[in-house]
Amino acid sequence: MATIRDVAERAGVAPITVSRVLNNSGYVSQETRERVESAAAELEYVPNMLARSLRSNRTDTFALVLTDITNPFWTTVARGVEDAASEHGFNVILCNTDEQVSKQERYLSVLLRKQVDGFLFVPARSRTESLDMIRKQAVPVVVLDRHIPNVDVDTVRCNSERGSYRLLRHLLELGHRRIAILAGPQDVSTSQDRILGYRNALIEAGIEIDDRLIECNEYTAESGYLMAHRVLSLRPRPTALFAANNFIAVGALRALRELGLQVPQDISIVGFDDLPPYYIIEPFLTVAVQPAYTMGYKAATLLIERITQPVHDGFQELLLSSEIKIRRSTQAISNGAG
Amino acid sequence: MATIRDVAERAGVAPITVSRVLNNSGYVSQETRERVESAAAELEYVPNMLARSLRSNRTDTFALVLTDITNPFWTTVARGVEDAASEHGFNVILCNTDEQVSKQERYLSVLLRKQVDGFLFVPARSRTESLDMIRKQAVPVVVLDRHIPNVDVDTVRCNSERGSYRLLRHLLELGHRRIAILAGPQDVSTSQDRILGYRNALIEAGIEIDDRLIECNEYTAESGYLMAHRVLSLRPRPTALFAANNFIAVGALRALRELGLQVPQDISIVGFDDLPPYYIIEPFLTVAVQPAYTMGYKAATLLIERITQPVHDGFQELLLSSEIKIRRSTQAISNGAG
DNA sequence: CTGTTAGCGCGTTCAT
DNA sequence: ATGAACGCGCTAACAG
Numbered sequence: 001m002a003t004i005r006d007v008a009e010r011a012g013v014a015p016i017t018v019s020r021v022l023n024n025s026g027y028v029s030q031e032t033r034e035r036v037e038s039a040a041a042e043l044e045y046v047p048n049m050l051a052r053s054l055r056s057n058r059t060d061t062f063a064l065v066l067t068d069i070t071n072p073f074w075t076t077v078a079r080g081v082e083d084a085a086s087e088h089g090f091n092v093i094l095c096n097t098d099e100q101v102s103k104q105e106r107y108l109s110v111l112l113r114k115q116v117d118g119f120l121f122v123p124a125r126s127r128t129e130s131l132d133m134i135r136k137q138a139v140p141v142v143v144l145d146r147h148i149p150n151v152d153v154d155t156v157r158c159n160s161e162r163g164s165y166r167l168l169r170h171l172l173e174l175g176h177r178r179i180a181i182l183a184g185p186q187d188v189s190t191s192q193d194r195i196l197g198y199r200n201a202l203i204e205a206g207i208e209i210d211d212r213l214i215e216c217n218e219y220t221a222e223s224g225y226l227m228a229h230r231v232l233s234l235r236p237r238p239t240a241l242f243a244a245n246n247f248i249a250v251g252a253l254r255a256l257r258e259l260g261l262q263v264p265q266d267i268s269i270v271g272f273d274d275l276p277p278y279y280i281i282e283p284f285l286t287v288a289v290q291p292a293y294t295m296g297y298k299a300a301t302l303l304i305e306r307i308t309q310p311v312h313d314g315f316q317e318l319l320l321s322s323e324i325k326i327r328r329s330t331q332a333i334s335n336g337a338g
Numbered sequence: 339m340a341t342i343r344d345v346a347e348r349a350g351v352a353p354i355t356v357s358r359v360l361n362n363s364g365y366v367s368q369e370t371r372e373r374v375e376s377a378a379a380e381l382e383y384v385p386n387m388l389a390r391s392l393r394s395n396r397t398d399t400f401a402l403v404l405t406d407i408t409n410p411f412w413t414t415v416a417r418g419v420e421d422a423a424s425e426h427g428f429n430v431i432l433c434n435t436d437e438q439v440s441k442q443e444r445y446l447s448v449l450l451r452k453q454v455d456g457f458l459f460v461p462a463r464s465r466t467e468s469l470d471m472i473r474k475q476a477v478p479v480v481v482l483d484r485h486i487p488n489v490d491v492d493t494v495r496c497n498s499e500r501g502s503y504r505l506l507r508h509l510l511e512l513g514h515r516r517i518a519i520l521a522g523p524q525d526v527s528t529s530q531d532r533i534l535g536y537r538n539a540l541i542e543a544g545i546e547i548d549d550r551l552i553e554c555n556e557y558t559a560e561s562g563y564l565m566a567h568r569v570l571s572l573r574p575r576p577t578a579l580f581a582a583n584n585f586i587a588v589g590a591l592r593a594l595r596e597l598g599l600q601v602p603q604d605i606s607i608v609g610f611d612d613l614p615p616y617y618i619i620e621p622f623l624t625v626a627v628q629p630a631y632t633m634g635y636k637a638a639t640l641l642i643e644r645i646t647q648p649v650h651d652g653f654q655e656l657l658l659s660s661e662i663k664i665r666r667s668t669q670a671i672s673n674g675a676g
Numbered sequence: 677c678t679g680t681t682a683g684c685g686c687g688t689t690c691a692t
Numbered sequence: 693a694t695g696a697a698c699g700c701g702c703t704a705a706c707a708g
Contacts, residue, residue, distance in 0.1 A: 587686030
């Protein structure tokens with residue numbers, strides 16, 4: 001592996017001149033530049049980022065730590081992050097925690113040692129410990145998608161409570177009174193917020209909360225399947241389901257199929273976040289859609305700003321809104337239902 | 339950010355002693371060790387891997403460069419890789435190329451500059467250029483899943499031709515004669531091999547190859563959907579479909595649904611690699627299943643061996659075999675079909 | 677426009 | 693059992 005010194009010797013200049021050519025920093029005559037460039041090419045020189053970063057105190061790399069890369073929502077977020085990063089010359093290291101705090105802590109520790117310039121962080125659970133690991137080292141961090149209570153930190157997320165509330169309003173306007181929510185983990189803020197929106201809408205409508213209609217579990221299809229079966233075994237049966245994320249919706253639809261319940265004739269269902277066409281039979285689900293790409297893009301842009309302009313006044317909390325898409329999975333309640 | 343020197347000062351020892359404590363190298367008295375450890379804890383010291391790696395010429399990190407992390411097949415491979423890596427104290431950087439050579443080259447370049455210790459490489463296309471980038475820098479590499487012709491390189495993959503052949507034998511034994519294959523990209527070896535197995539089985543059975551029954555496109559559901567519609571518009575219509583990967587199968591099943599064709603009554607279908615239960619209505623597909631986890635695990639183990647024991651005699655080519663799982667998507671041809 | 681010096685944080689080598 | 697000196701590859705700071 002050739003070093004900058006090898007290139008310098010071959011080009012008949014000092015190492016620093018090679019550095020200047022390769023980094024486009026400082027003045028170099030056209031002729032010298034060409035000599036250096038061809039020397040580098042001939043030697044197949046590859047700059048050593050370890051050395052460069054050690055000297056410059058920058059890796060031009062930040063981490064995107066998220067919870068489930070197989071979920072198309074996160075894939076889209078990641079695309080937004082990548083685009084913003086590459087526009088500013090940053091590399092992204094993607095780490096998948098599977099919602100496990102242990103995996104998350106291992107990643108954070110490795111990334112800190114590797115001196116990443118910053119973190120885009122989707123906390124696996126709403127605990128503050130992991131975040132503190134980062135903040136103690138004074139590395140910039142933007143919390144993405146989720147909220148950690150009582151902590152001053154830059155955040156980009158979507159208003160889950162409001163999205164949830166609006167979905168519920170839609171169902172209530174269709175005459176539904178017995179509505180179940182299949183939520184995510186109890187200690188994840190998006191799940192809490194969606195439950196909150198659900199409760200508030202029901203209370204506002206003068207409907208008593210039935211706790212058996214509130215299920216909490218993982219943000220997965222398996223979990224959605226199980227939760228759906230539980231609430232559908234209740235009598236009177238709910239006339240509408242609210243799946244708190246896209247994978248839960250997939251599992252719930254499967255349960256409905258098994259029970260021979262037609263959507264929307266026999267039961268209505270709404271969800272949070274879209275699915276690519278091939279995950280379900282057809283894109284017919286009424287949903288609240290979060291601006292996934294924008295979330296990623298804006299969060300990355302903010303992080304990069306924090307990295308490149310460390311001084312700032314106060315933290316930002318960016319709260320985006322979701323769009324309600326009414327499709328064919330909801331209909332007015334029929335008199336015989338329930 | 340505290341450095342090793344800060345810790346040394348606080349503990350009243352030389353930096354090298356701190357180094358010895360943190361790396362468990364050399365002799366340190368129990369008392370000194372404890373003083374150093376508590377000093378490190380108090381200062382919340384985080385070792386700088388850049389400096390360490392620059393000195394030691396190792397990053398204890400290798401890259402897994404693959405083509406589609408959203409595909410459960412690759413997710414499983416990645417799990418095998420991660421497990422093998424963590425057993426040996428290695429970190430994995432996962433990079434997703436989306437089958438795009440440009441993205442792939444950008445990643446390889448960055449990773450080389452970051453001095454990764456090795457590559458687990460799924461070439462986006464069967465070209466040798468990208469691989470040469472790595473080999474010129476004398477970084478260990480194991481090619482995974484795919485074959486690059488006429489190149490001496492360690493490889494771990496599955497025998498696609500044989501898996502394909504056996505699926506075809508199964509269909510032929512059920513009496514099918516008009517069988518379409520929905521394959522992946524023409525320049526990806528697994529796709530080529532699956533077509534080869536298809537052709538050989540048909541030729542052996544004395545069936546003339548109809549080129550209109552051989553479709554090539556991406557390894558995606560969208561592509562599977564399009565290819566299925568094309569071959570299903572032919573007359574006489576094929577009596578069986580062979581989807582060359584799991585996502586193609588998802589798309590093909592969707593097309594069959596649209597056309598109102600029942601599986602297996604109206605048409606048989608076989609696939610390559612399983613899908614988690616929630617991707618399709620039910621796990622009823624007859625498939626060739628590759629040992630995804632083992633592929634990842636073995637490939638990572640081989641790579642780590644190459645990294646830690648650079649001298650070896652000759653390259654290895656590990657060829658695993660797939661298992662045929664006969665389920666309910668295939669049945670003997672009825673006389674009226676076609 | 678180009679070069680010299682020094683040092684980023686760490687671990688190897690050799691000394692004590 | 694502990695420490696001093698040095699250098700990994702690169703670039704900031706300061707000449708000239």
